[in-house]
Amino acid sequence: MAEPVLTTASVPGYIAGRAALRGLVDPETLSVSEVGDGNLNLVFRCADGAGRRLVLKQALPYVRLVGPDWPMTEERATREAGAIQAHSAVSGDVCRLIDFDAVRHVLALEDLSDHEVFRNRLNDGGPHAEIAERLAEYVADVAFGTSFLTVGEEEFRRRAAAAANPELCAITEDLILTEPYLGAERNSVRPSLEPVLAALQADASWLAAAMAMKRRFLTTQEALLHGDLHTGSVFVRGTGAELSVKAFDSEFACYGPVGFDLGLLWSNMLFAGVRAAALGEPDRARSLFGTVESSWQRFVARSWHRWALRREPAKYPDPYLVGWLPEILRDSFGFAGCEAARRTIGLAKVSDLETLDDDAYEVAGAAMLRLSRTLLVERGTLTFDGLCEAALRA
Numbered sequence: 001m002a003e004p005v006l007t008t009a010s011v012p013g014y015i016a017g018r019a020a021l022r023g024l025v026d027p028e029t030l031s032v033s034e035v036g037d038g039n040l041n042l043v044f045r046c047a048d049g050a051g052r053r054l055v056l057k058q059a060l061p062y063v064r065l066v067g068p069d070w071p072m073t074e075e076r077a078t079r080e081a082g083a084i085q086a087h088s089a090v091s092g093d094v095c096r097l098i099d100f101d102a103v104r105h106v107l108a109l110e111d112l113s114d115h116e117v118f119r120n121r122l123n124d125g126g127p128h129a130e131i132a133e134r135l136a137e138y139v140a141d142v143a144f145g146t147s148f149l150t151v152g153e154e155e156f157r158r159r160a161a162a163a164a165n166p167e168l169c170a171i172t173e174d175l176i177l178t179e180p181y182l183g184a185e186r187n188s189v190r191p192s193l194e195p196v197l198a199a200l201q202a203d204a205s206w207l208a209a210a211m212a213m214k215r216r217f218l219t220t221q222e223a224l225l226h227g228d229l230h231t232g233s234v235f236v237r238g239t240g241a242e243l244s245v246k247a248f249d250s251e252f253a254c255y256g257p258v259g260f261d262l263g264l265l266w267s268n269m270l271f272a273g274v275r276a277a278a279l280g281e282p283d284r285a286r287s288l289f290g291t292v293e294s295s296w297q298r299f300v301a302r303s304w305h306r307w308a309l310r311r312e313p314a315k316y317p318d319p320y321l322v323g324w325l326p327e328i329l330r331d332s333f334g335f336a337g338c339e340a341a342r343r344t345i346g347l348a349k350v351s352d353l354e355t356l357d358d359d360a361y362e363v364a365g366a367a368m369l370r371l372s373r374t375l376l377v378e379r380g381t382l383t384f385d386g387l388c389e390a391a392l393r394a
């Protein structure tokens with residue numbers, strides 16, 4: 001039987017009954033608000049009379065965005081807890097897990113309400129320096145820290161088997177890697193983009209490239225991915241030396257190709273860039289497009305740093321990494337192309353695009369669809385300059 005769903009009224013009692021939590025906030029003076037604005041879960045922000053705070057996140061037995069008509073395993077909370085633990089062990093840029101209740105599917109997390117969601121900052125025209133770069137370092141830390149190069153081959157297989165997340169991966173495989181290319185009931189664009197979309201969906205090279213990326217996603221397990229590393233899955237606070245970056249919402253975590261996380265991040269930076277361009281801010285657009293290259297450089301540098309710490313250097317000499325990095329780059333471009341299509345066409349779109357008026361939407365949406373094709377079809381030969389030119393032309 002499904003466990004009871006938390007409410008603002010029942011949260012204090014829940015915390016009082018939970019040994020790991022009742023000493024952290026005072027259930028007697030707790031104020032609780034439900035703040036979940038994601039697609040899947042309930043999220044409660046809890047603050048006590050002394051100002052101590054934490055967040056509870058409960059997986060519902062269905063997809064919140066759609067409702068009970070789309071049942072979804074609550075085991076996703078277990079996958080998320082496992083991913084946070086594995087990622088926190090290798091990176092400081094991860095929202096901290098305080099407690100996990102596997103029976104009620106509730107994660108207790110550090111409260112980051114002094115942060116803002118990165119996408120919201122981008123949409124408001126706020127500063128982005130160093131954020132995509134820090135996230136690329138997080139991806140590298142996770143790529144190496146959870147790969148067989150670090151944990152050993154047998155242990156790697158054990159961890160990969162334990163982290164299987166088929167139901168959430170199926171959402172990714174449908175929404176990111178199938179529906180935008182073939183047409184689906186859940187797809188939609190405003191009328192101005194329909195001709196551009198129709199032309200793209202008639203392009204067999206685009207479809208074939210997307211299906212090749214689906215094969216990569218289904219058949220490759222290089223590391224324990226975040227699995228949904230878009231700019232809405234990142235909290236940020238401050239700038240410069242005060243900058244704090246925290247990845248969260250890793251319930252889509254699975255073992256997969258490292259380029260999946262980088263690709264989703266890049267695509268979402270491109271969305272921010274085309275939004276800026278459509279709003280008449282070309283310098284900001286150029287700077288946002290430039291984060292693809294700068295974050296890749298940071299990823300490479302961090303990868304070499306992590307590589308130096310691998311378990312068996314004699315077995316894996318430097319040319320191994322020299323050969324692997326271009327594969328990751330190619331995957332990253334390809335998955336960025338998939339995310340560009342999905343967030344323009346499919347379910348769960350992005351506010352970067354959706355909050356634009358019709359004229360700006362047409363410019364920005366068409367740009368993302370053209371970029372999707374460039375990223376997918378040219379992923380093996382694309383250069384950063386070529387990508388920037390395509391983005392600025394689009």
Ligand code: SR1
Pocket residue numbers: 039040063065171172175228347348
């Ligand atoms: C039905 S869930 C839709 C999307 O929300 C999450 O952010 C993931 O991107 C997923 O694909």
Ligand code: MG
Pocket residue numbers: 038039228233249
């Ligand atoms: Mg999410």
